[in-house]
Amino acid sequence: MGRLWDAYLGTRRPDPAVQAVTAAELREVLLAVGAADVPFTVGEAGGRGADLVASWQVTEPPTGSGPARRQVERTFKIWLRLVPGEREVRAMDEQWAVTRAGAPPGRTVQREHGRGPIRRVQKEWSYERGPDGSRQKVVSFDLHVTRDMKDPLRDAVLAAGWTWRGARKS
Secondary structure: OHHHHHHHHOOEOOOOOOOOOOHHHHHHHHHHHHHOOOOOEEEEOOOOOOOEEEEEEEEOOOEOOHHHOEEEEEEEEEEEEEEHHHOEEEEEEEEEEEEEEOOOOOEEEEEEEEEOOOOOEEEEEEEEEOOOOOEEEEEEEEEEHHHHHHHHHHHHHHHOOOEEEEEOOO
């Protein structure tokens, strides 16, 4: 059951040949990931049961028009707690979604919140007529949170010789 649970939570272990760095060095590595050319930030968590937090805010393209217009604002966070004694980083995913209505969007019509592994892949598309008159699929929005946010953090942790362990509670 332990391996199944680890697979669900996304636990990864480093290559045994990799020499583990200290917790202070790992903290600097993770902060540097957030300073690189990525769509999210990494900063101090300010307590709250974690050492660092990676955060990404996304505003999806609006749908509809006039009073029926809807726009979703999403916030994804990965709370990171460093456990030096076990050389592991415990990562808890959290996400919020706020749907606003109207043009311009102002009135909140729906709120969502969730904790647990982020496995969000979203694509929005429409079909339009091409220059030759044939119907073509046009992708207007593509969001891969797991790939774009979690992978750089997890890769940095594994390269530092630490274990990445998914957690349900921080």
